[in-house]
Amino acid sequence: MQDQVLSLKSVNVEACFLGSAQEETANVKHRLLAGEYRVVYLTPEFVESSSTLISTLDKNVGVDLVAIDEAHCVSQWGHDFRSAYRQLGTLRQKLPNVPIMALTATATPEVRRDICISLKLKNPIMTCSSFDRPNLFLRVHMKSSAPKDLRSELMEVGGKLSFGGPAIIYCPTKKASEEALNVVKMLGVSCGLYHAGLPFSERKKTHKQFISDEISCVVATVAFGMGIDKPDVRKIIHYGAPKDIEAYYQEMGRAGRDGDNSDCVVYYSPADFNISRFLLKDVTSEKFKTHKLKMLQKMESYLATTKCRRRLVFNQTILSHFEDKDVTDVGGTNRCCDNCSSKLSDNDHMDEEKDYGKEAYWFLSAVQATGGRYGVSVPIFLIRGSTNQRLPATFHSHELHGKGKARVEKWWKAFARQLMNAGYLKDCPIVGGFGSTVELTDKGVTWLSRQPLSSPSMKMTPNLELKSMENAATANIRPGGSSLGPSILPSVPTNVWLSSRQSVNLSSNAAQRNPEVIDSKQQQLQVSRRDISMDLYAKLIILRNEIADETSLPSYRVFSNKNLLDMAKFRPTSLHKLQALEDVAKEKANVYGTRFLSAISQFCNSNSISTDTKPKENLMQHNATLDNQQKSLFMKMSETARMSYSLYEEENKAVESVASIRGLKTSTIFNHLSEAIKIGLPLDIDRLGISARIIDLITNVIRQPPINSDISRLTPIKDQLPDHVQFHHIKVVIAILQRRYGSPEGASVIPLGSADKSASVTMATTSRSSNNKSQKSSQGSQREASAKRKLPAWMVNSQSSPSSGPKKVKKKGSLFSK
Known part of the structure; x- marks a missing residue:
């Protein structure tokens, strides 16, 4: 709270805090009741013991809003429950006509409901942004x-x-x-x-x-x-x-x-x-x-799990836990998680399911035989043929005794966790004691009763522990989808499409025929520019730290590292242009901006470098990487698609970074890039995790039965592909095929031959020329101005406030009055 107060004061917003760490409580209370503060931070414990102060404050000064941060602490089901937070519901009685806002980043649907009940919220408007953090x-x-x-x-x-x-x-x-x-x-x-x-x-x-x-x-x-x-x-x-x-x-x-x-x-x-x-x-x-x-x-x-850690897989992942719904448009990229990255690698073969029917039958039968009175150890003793004293002697002659002795105890414990995660077993806490026992779930009992003794079957994907011990591979999962009319992909090539890596390697212009000479000069120039920018960045960091020491603020409260990098890159010389940079608050620019602008101007004059580089113009320029024909194609795309293409292809940003910068879903960015491919623009598909193997795999599935070149529905195609091939991979490959063969017309079926190997794009192993690399490195990252967060309309226009109570007349000296 102290940091928050200092931060507000640094931009001329009067604020204070009250809690156990406040050393001048009496003085702060006096100034508070005099209406000197616009924002007050209170600990839940202080609120619990100071109900009279809050009522007096509302009566004499006026309270316009109560905001409760880390609201998951209110709920008894939250991961960080605090009893003092639970008492914040009394604020509704003390302040009946004041809007209450509860904020949290980690609330499941159950916790959200509990928060609303505990805080006695009236007709709450519940707003939930995505829990996904693609960066x-x-x-x-x-x-x-x-x-x-x-x-x-x-x-x-x-x-x-x-x-x-x-x-x-x-x-x-x-x-x-x-x-x-x-x-x-x-x-x-x-x-x-x-x-x-x-x-x-x-x-x-x-x-x-x-x-x-x-x-x-x-x-x-x-x-x-x-x-x-x-x-x-x-x-x-x-x-x-x-x-x-x-x-x-x-x-x-x-x-x-x-x-x-x-x-x-x-x-x-x-x-x-x-x-x-x-x-x-x-x-x-x-x-x-x-x-x-x-x-x-x-x-x-x-x-x-050995599957995508973001996506909904057997209700295991983070996003499915918090969002309580299918999450099908996230994950599956090189920047998602270790599992996705590994599966998209050409060196990583497809994972396979394994049939653990025999082992599952033994283990579940052992749990059932021991009556569910133990943890996992005693059933393991039984099937491994142990004479451990914890296993009752009566089980030494049991038919299961020694059945699984070929597996080590560590493997069986990992397998037990796998069965638990799959829903065949459950932990049951010991009443009044420590630890838990393991019992069969209804699912486990049903499976056990239906399996033939001679050949039980349970196919599942090995978890990380089992995979590390067995070097096994994961399974193919088939998602559902929608149904559309047939859209048949033609089979006669009409165009040629090359990835941007291939177009660089196959280009015949003079600059690319002699890359060693041209690239060497340009690379030296780009390195020099980059070094100068980093020198300016270093000077801005020193200045920021000086201001932080003067104001007793954390350095990032002055300007963040990203703010300083943008200043070094675009070198603004006026407050207006400084405020135009992404995430630069107007108040901060007004308070600290002059000193930074002076430092930038002085540095640029001393080093004879340009100032006031325009972010959006830079973002939309395609100097050496697009020829005139491609520039014409580029302008045929929608503005939002052009922005995504520029960030990905020109600035070498990852798809997740583009989505984060633009405030869009990764699936939307893939749609933009697919649009670029369809009209004939080059694209580096290597960085999308699309290898020659994946292109051939998807093409073969599309051309062969049962798909028969019908690309109207993605789900049937996905059903025929391994789990590591995601929907966005299919979209991009279809775009490549549409560019090569032409877009489907109507529902006419064109005769097909065998799987069309010529449809695949041969992947060049060499990277882009260093010329293109240096040009991209000089451009850096830029965010679209429109991507800045905007307040909801009801917060901008006080006339449309969602408060269910009567409109409150703002008192003189109100906390939020100017």
Whole structure:
């Protein structure tokens, strides 16, 4: 709250906070009741003990809005429930005509309903944006050793090891965080420690050092993070399994808030979940304990899955947990997650299902035979033929005894978790005690009763643990789809389409016939320009840090690193042009802008470089990469498609980055790129994860029965393809085929031969010329001005406020009055 108050004051908004950390409570209260503040931050604990102050404030000054941040803490089903938050519902009685806004980034449908009930909201308008963060790359690894694992996350920059930017390493316990800290220090990375066992002064110091970039890494327990607003965190590492899926989403969400690509990594071992289960021993409500076990199981499923971590797969992923619906337009790209990236690699063969019917029959029968009175260990003892004293002697002569002795105990435990995630088994908390037993679900009982003893069958995809032990592959999943009329792809080629990599390699103009000479000169020029921009960026960072020291603000509260990079790239010389840059607030520009503009002008004059480069014009220019004919084709596209094409092809942005920059879904960007291909523009499809193998695969499916060149529906095509081929891959390949063979006309069927191998685009192995690379690197990233967030209409126009109560007359000196 202190940071928030300082930030508002820096842009001339009077604000204060009240809570246990406030040292001048009496003075602040006096000024508050005098109407001197426009924004007041209160802790829930302060609200609970100061009902009279709030009522007096509303009567004498006027309260126009109550905003409750981190509202998931209100709900008993939330991952970070706090009893004081639960009491905030009393605000409705104290302030009956004041609108209440509850905000959270991690609320499931169940939690949202509980929040509305607890806060006594009247006819609430519920707005939910997508939970997807396309700029975050998700990775999961099994633990080996801390030095080896953490070293693998580091890169060498200027002779020193670095995480590639600010990083947070979360550990499940204080002891684990201290051990990880020693490892990171040993590797030579500047870092600090943060957990609840440290003195407040030490935690505050670490927090300040991190947000002001004095240290690049914080090793912490989950005590670190609530209220942290550092936008440029590049890496979140969980060294140990997060306690549940909701907590993980909250913690990983602290990465990449500036929109740039960031990594979210988990290193775990199955034993990590024992800690989380142990911590549930003090939960008295059996219903709540069951709920937490369910959340823990979802976390296990997320970590173990070998499928896309974003998409809806057996209700395992983060997005399906929060959005409570199918999520079919996300994922499946190289920048999605480790699983998608691996499956899109030419070196990664298709995953296959395995039939675990025999093993499943033995294990489920063993659980049933032991009466569901134990965890997974005793059934494993039975099927492995163990004489462990925990297995009653009566089972030593059981028909299942020793059936599974060919598998090691570790494999059986991993398989048990697989069965649990698939819904055949369930954890049942021990009433009044610690731990849980394992029982068959209705699904498990039904499966067991229907399987023939001689040849039971259960096909499933091995999870991460089983895959690592067996080197197995994952399965093909078939999504549903819509039905349209037939649209038959012609079979006679009428055009030629080349990817942008191929068009570079096959071009016959003089510049590309002699790339060594031309590219060398231009590359030197581009490197020189880039170095100059980075020199200016370094000077702007120094200036920002000076201002931060003068104002006692965190450095990013002055201007973020992204703001400074944009200033160094576009070099504005007026406040108007500075405010036109993405994410530069008008208030900040007015307060700090003059000093930055002066520094930019002085630097540009000294180095004889241009100023006031126009972002949007740069974005739409196609100098050397498009010839005149292609420029004409380019202008035939819609404006929004041109913007997406420019960012992807000209500025070399990943699809996820383009979507983040433009505030659009990745599926929409793929539609724009497909539009470009259809009209004949070159496109680097390698970066879309579309290899020659994938093109041949999709083409063969389209040309052969049962599709027979009908491209009117994507789902039947997808049904014939392996899981790693996504809908957007199909869209792009269809666009290539339509460009090559012409668009379908009507529903006439054209005679087909065998699978048309000539339809595939031969992928060039060489990359673009260094000439094109240098031109792209000089352009940098630019965001469309229209992508800036806008307030809802009801917040802009006070006449259409959604408050259900009578319109409140604003009192003189009201908190939000000017």
